[in-house]
Amino acid sequence: xxxxxxxxxxxxxxxxxxxxxxxxxxxxxxxxxxxxxxxxxxxxxxxxxxxxxxxxxxxxxxxxxxxxxxxxxxxxxxxxxxxxxxxxxxxxxxxxxxxxxxxxxxxxxxxxxxxxxxxxxxxxxxxxxxxxxxxxxxxxxxxxxxxxxxxxxxxxxxxxxxxxxxxxxxxxxxxxxxxxxxxxxxxxxxxxxxxxxxxxxxxxxxxxxxxxxxxxxxxxxxxxxxxxxxxxxxxxxxxxxxxxxxxxxxxxxxxxxxxxxxxxxxxxxxxxxxxxxxxxxxxxxxxxxxxxxxxxxxxxxxxxxxxxxxxxxxxxxxxxxxxxxxxxxxxxxxxxxxxxxxxxxxxxxxxxxxxxxxxxxxxxxxxxxxxxxxxxxxxxxxxxxxxxxxxxxxxxxxxxxxxxxxxxxxxxxxxxxxxxxxxxxxxxxxxxxxxxxxxxxxxxxxxxxxxxxxxxxxxxxxxxxxxxxxxxxxxxxxxxxxxxxxxxxxxxxxxxxxxxxxxxxxxxxxxxxxxxxxxxxxxxxxxxxxxxxxxxxxxxxxxxxxxxxxxxxxxxxxxxxxxxxxxxxxxxxxxxxxxxxxxxxxxxxxxxxxxxxxxxxxxxxxxxxxxxxxxxxxxxxxxxxxxxxxxxxxxxxxxxxxxxxxxxxxxxxxxxxxxxxxxxxxxxxxxxxxxxxxxxxxxxxxxxxxxxxxxxxxx
Numbered sequence: 001x002x003x004x005x006x007x008x009x010x011x012x013x014x015x016x017x018x019x020x021x022x023x024x025x026x027x028x029x030x031x032x033x034x035x036x037x038x039x040x041x042x043x044x045x046x047x048x049x050x051x052x053x054x055x056x057x058x059x060x061x062x063x064x065x066x067x068x069x070x071x072x073x074x075x076x077x078x079x080x081x082x083x084x085x086x087x088x089x090x091x092x093x094x095x096x097x098x099x100x101x102x103x104x105x106x107x108x109x110x111x112x113x114x115x116x117x118x119x120x121x122x123x124x125x126x127x128x129x130x131x132x133x134x135x136x137x138x139x140x141x142x143x144x145x146x147x148x149x150x151x152x153x154x155x156x157x158x159x160x161x162x163x164x165x166x167x168x169x170x171x172x173x174x175x176x177x178x179x180x181x182x183x184x185x186x187x188x189x190x191x192x193x194x195x196x197x198x199x200x201x202x203x204x205x206x207x208x209x210x211x212x213x214x215x216x217x218x219x220x221x222x223x224x225x226x227x228x229x230x231x232x233x234x235x236x237x238x239x240x241x242x243x244x245x246x247x248x249x250x251x252x253x254x255x256x257x258x259x260x261x262x263x264x265x266x267x268x269x270x271x272x273x274x275x276x277x278x279x280x281x282x283x284x285x286x287x288x289x290x291x292x293x294x295x296x297x298x299x300x301x302x303x304x305x306x307x308x309x310x311x312x313x314x315x316x317x318x319x320x321x322x323x324x325x326x327x328x329x330x331x332x333x334x335x336x337x338x339x340x341x342x343x344x345x346x347x348x349x350x351x352x353x354x355x356x357x358x359x360x361x362x363x364x365x366x367x368x369x370x371x372x373x374x375x376x377x378x379x380x381x382x383x384x385x386x387x388x389x390x391x392x393x394x395x396x397x398x399x400x401x402x403x404x405x406x407x408x409x410x411x412x413x414x415x416x417x418x419x420x421x422x423x424x425x426x427x428x429x430x431x432x433x434x435x436x437x438x439x440x441x442x443x444x445x446x447x448x449x450x451x452x453x454x455x456x457x458x459x460x461x462x463x464x465x466x467x468x469x470x471x472x473x474x475x476x477x478x479x480x481x482x483x484x485x486x487x488x489x490x491x492x493x494x495x496x497x498x499x500x501x502x503x504x505x506x507x508x509x510x511x512x513x514x515x516x517x518x519x520x521x522x523x524x525x526x527x528x529x530x531x532x533x534x535x536x537x538x539x540x541x542x543x544x545x546x547x548x549x550x551x552x553x554x555x556x557x558x559x560x561x562x563x564x565x566x567x568x569x570x571x572x573x574x575x576x577x578x579x580x581x582x583x584x585x586x587x588x589x590x591x592x593x594x595x596x597x598x599x600x601x602x603x604x605x606x607x608x609x610x611x612x613x614x615x616x617x618x619x620x621x622x623x624x625x626x627x628x629x630x631x632x633x634x635x636x637x638x639x640x641x642x643x644x645x646x647x648x649x650x651x652x653x654x655x656x657x658x659x660x661x662x663x664x665x666x667x668x669x670x671x672x673x674x675x676x677x678x679x680x681x682x683x684x685x686x687x688x689x690x691x692x693x694x695x696x697x698x699x
Contacts, residue, residue, distance in 0.1 A: 001038075001220065003213045004031050005206055017077055021050040022064050024205035025132065026075055031209060033072025038136045038216065040390065041071045041383045043301045044197070047125035047133045048205070049085055052111050060111060061085040065125055067116030068421060081118045084109040088126045092179060097172040099351075099420050120421035123175035128182065130201025132208040137197040140219035142298045143394045145194045147403035154192050157222035158215055163188040167195045167408060169300070169415050190215055195408050196299050226401035241276045241369055244318060246510035248369070249274070250563040251321055253513035255328045256374050257565050258360040262433045264678040266609065267565040268358070269437035271462065272513030273381035275389055276370035283392050284367045292395045293365050296407030297387070300416035304357075305375075305384045306391075308342065308413040311335045311361035316368060321562070328364070335361045346414040354418055363388050376434060378462055378512060379486045435677045436460035437516030440508060442495050442552060445472035447623040448572060449521045451665025452672050454623075456517075457484045459673055464508045464515075466493035467522070476626075495522045495548030501555050514563050517676050518556040520549050520598070521572040525587040538586045545590035546597070553601045557610065566609025570675050571598040572668065573686060575618040575696035595686075602684035611683040615671040616698070618690035619653035623665035657691025 010027050017023030025048040032038050032046065045066040052062035063085040066072065070079040087109050091097070097105065099120075106118040119125075125133045144153040151164050163185040168174045178191060178199075190211060191199040198215060202208035249272060257267040283289050290312050297306055313331050317323040339359040343350075350356075362384050364372045373388055375381035398405050407413075439456050443449040444465035456463050457480060465480065467473040469492035477490035489511055493504040508515060524544045526537050553569060560567040577595045580588035595614060602612035621627070644652060654662045671687040686698045 001035070001213050001216045003210050004034070005209060010206070019050065021048045021131075022077060022080065024048070025064055025080065026077060028132070028134070028205040028209040029066065029072050029075050032134060032136055032212065033075065036386060036390070037139045038212070039072055040137070040302075040386050041073075041379075042069050043299075044072055044134075044136045045119045045121055045125070046072070046135065047122070049131050052082060054111070061089075062111055063088070063122075063126060065119055065122045067114070068119045070116070078114075079116065081106075081114045081116055081122075082111045083118060083122065083126075084111055085126065088123065091123065091172075092127060094172075096176075099171055102172050103420070117421070120170045120419070121174065123172055124178050124199075127175050127179040128199065128201050130208065131203050132205045133199065133201045134208045134212050135197060135199045136212060137299055137301065138212075138216045138219070139390055139394050139397075140216050140223060141192060141198045142390075143223055143397045143401070143403075144219055145192060145196075146298055146394065146406060147398050148406050150194060150406065153222075153403070157219050158190075158192070159218075161187065161189045162215065163191050165191055165193045165196075167193070167412065169412065169419065170196075170421070171419070196301075223397055223401050228400065228402050241281070242510060244369060245274050245276060246506040248318065248321070248324065249372075249509040250514035250559055251325055252328060252364070252366075252372055253374075253509075254563040254565045255325060255332055256360060256364065256372075258358055260433045264681060265433050265435060265566075268360075268376075269434055269516055269565075270374045270376060270513070271378045271381045271438070273373045273375070273378070273385035274370055274510075275373070275385055275392075277389075279396075280370050280389070280392055281368070283396050284365060284371075286399075288399060290365075292399065292405055293392075295395070295405050296413055298391050298394055300408060300413060302387045302391075303413060303417040305380070305387055306363050306373075307339065307357075307361060308410070308417060309338070310363040310365060310388075312365040313367070316366050318368065325564075331364075332360060335359075342410065342414070346411065346418075349411075349415055350418050351420050354420070357417075372513075374513075377486070381512075382486075436462075438462045438464070438508065438512050438514060439517040439519060439676070440464045440466060440491075440504070440515055441519040441521055442466050442493065442548070443522030443572075445476050445626070446521070447626050448617065448620050448665050448668050449519075450476055450626050451620075451623040452519055452521065452572075452669040453480060453488075455666065455669030455673055456676070457487060459677075460487075461517075461676075462487045462512055464489050464491050464504075464511075466491045466504055468492065468494060472626075495552060496543040498551055498555075501551045505555050505559055509559075514565075515556070515559055515567065516565070517568045517570065518552060519570050519572065519672060520552045520594075522548055523572070523587075523591065523594075525584070527583050528586065529583050530585045533586060538590075541586045541590045542593075545587070546593045549594040549597050553597060553612075557601065557605050557608075560605070560610050561608050564608070566611075568676055568678070569598065569601060569605070569610065569612045570672050571595065571612070571614045572672075573598070573614040573616040575616050575688065575690050575693055577616060578698060579693060579696035599684055606683055611675070611678070613675045613683060614686040615668055615675070616686050616688045616690065616696070617668045617671075618657070618663055618688075618693060618696065619650075620663055620665050620668060621650055654691070657693055659691040661691035663689055663691055 013027035014020045014023035029046045047065040049063050052060045063083050064080040067079050067081050163181050165181050168177050200208050200211040311331050336359045343356045362374045373384035439461050444453050445467040453465050480488045491504045491507050494500040573595045574591045576588040577592045667689050671689050
């Protein structure tokens with residue numbers, strides 16, 4: 001591993017931050033966090049001892065410590081908590097503190113107000129004498145300690161000046177063990193925590209950081225020298241594996257989506273992240289891989305993301321999806337029973353008032369395909385995927401270097417999985433059903449489509465914006481990525497092409513696992529009296545407005561049938577279905593056919609839990625800077641007929657409705673969100689979003 005230290009970058013952080021110590025601390029924290037072989041999202045922690053000047057001008061010994069659950073690669077100054085070092089140092093005389101007492105002590109000895117929770121390992125940083133302290137989970141170090149005779153491996157690889165600390169649950173007990181180890185080994189330069197990670201320190205940020213890099217490099221070289229076993233070759237290419245995964249992902253997602261107990265949202269809405277690399281499948285192809293895969297995680301910090309064990313499906317049948325569903329379902333049932341029994345065995349150790357986690361697996365090994373990881377969001381699923389990828393590499397490395405993997409005992413796993421500090425990182429209200437899922441929006445680059453995209457993203461949905469390829473779609477994605485980097489993707493899609501629609505659904509399934517909502521919004525308009533109608537133009541509207549609706553509904557129905565979690569289809573209809581306008585026959589007729597297809601779909605798809613509803617807006621001219629394509633086509637004729645300019649035309653349409661309301665894309669999006677959230681048991685219904693037009697009232 002190479003040092004990425006840059007004196008100029010370090011100086012920039014010092015200049016940017018008000019306190020030079022915190023600036024250097026922030027710089028090397030980000031350096032460490034940027035290296036996935038050192039630390040993964042939310043793991044590890046860093047600190048710096050400094051002096052804080054209060055409002056009275058008094059200088060108080062202090063310590064900046066990374067807050068619990070923050071990602072080291074994305075840290076800001078606000079992600080450190082500032083604690084009273086003098087007071088906390090006095091606690092070295094205490095024999096023990098409960099987790100509740102520790103939390104209270106840390107929260108009541110902040111020197112600056114913070115909503116963040118200090119790390120459970122803050123006291124360990126207090127007791128270590130170095131000014132800068134770095135705690136990481138390097139893959140090479142974990143490959144040394146997570147094996148039988150791990151202490152000997154550490155000594156051989158890193159030397160006698162690195163002391164080891166037996167595994168103890170994170171908290172005050174671990175801090176005391178670290179203190180005692182340092183007292184027994186006053187000349188040691190670093191610590192390795194068994195089944196946990198590496199701790200280095202130094203009087204400067206650079207010294208502590210580069211000590212971490214040097215020790216990791218030594219561990220890597222040692223392991224390289226011990227390599228003795230190779231993996232078999234895998235004949236399946238990653239492209240073939242990806243193609244298969246895109247087709248089977250909705251099935252997997254459906255089986256892994258546990259029940260909610262809510263009849264309106266019967267299954268949980270999860271996100272999947274796959275591992276399909278050759279190295280992963282090579283690992284799974286070994287005779288020993290099943291036993292290794294089902295061993296506990298590398299470090300207890302990972303438990304809240306992956307569970308204490310994984311699910312392995314023997315000989316998955318990818319040729320028969322019905323059989324494959326049965327295989328995975330049976331595996332999930334066995335996993336649930338295993339996890340519930342694990343809870344029963346250790347329930348007395350669970351903190352008072354704590355509810356058990358969902359008992360469904362978060363990591364599933366599927367030989368011949370790869371590993372599928374699950375989470376409530378794309379970020380959660382990606383974290384589980386990264387942890388699993390590191391776990392496979394480390395377990396492989398232990399095996400290839402002649403070692404035997406040794407994980408923690410079940411009791412240790414449970415007490416860390418249900419550690420109050422850990423639970424706080426992922427705590428959600430257990431009674432609250434997650435309504436946000438994965439949505440596809442066609443015609444997303446237009447005014448109404450972009451408004452719906454923003455509204456769903458703001459509400460917490462993952463959104464695939466689709467439209468014809470080109471600058472409008474690219475511009476939309478770039479603007480949305482700034483605000484919602486993990487929850488938006490763009491898919492170039494032509495609604496008139498069956499192949500394009502099918503490929504679009506598969507692309508989304510490959511990225512996130514499936515869909516919960518399909519918004520059929522793409523549409524085009526044309527102004528012409530019937531007597532002058534160009535048949536070719538009419539047929540173009542038919543292809544987009546009718547064929548596009550049919551293809552989207554058909555593909556959505558097949559997708560939801562495979563996924564078996566229900567779903568929603570929402571058609572952006574129009575007031576013209578109920579109150580058509582002169583010279584607007586092509587649009588009115590084709591949208592009426594589209595509307596009727598959606599009504600029929602509500603009849604046909606209800607049996608698989610799919611709701612189909614319509615939103616009928618009137619006169620939406622723009623969304624921010626995005627102009628409506630429909631009004632670009634229709635507006636000039638309407639302005640000419642009424643002798644109005646663009647502003648006057650908008651005013652005309654506002655004044656013609658009962659509420660004298662200007663209808664916006666945000667209004668349309670709110671109606672979509674109402675149906676998407678399933679707040680009422682409704683299907684086959686239309687919400688008019690028109691300010692009140694009596695002639696257009698659905699009847």
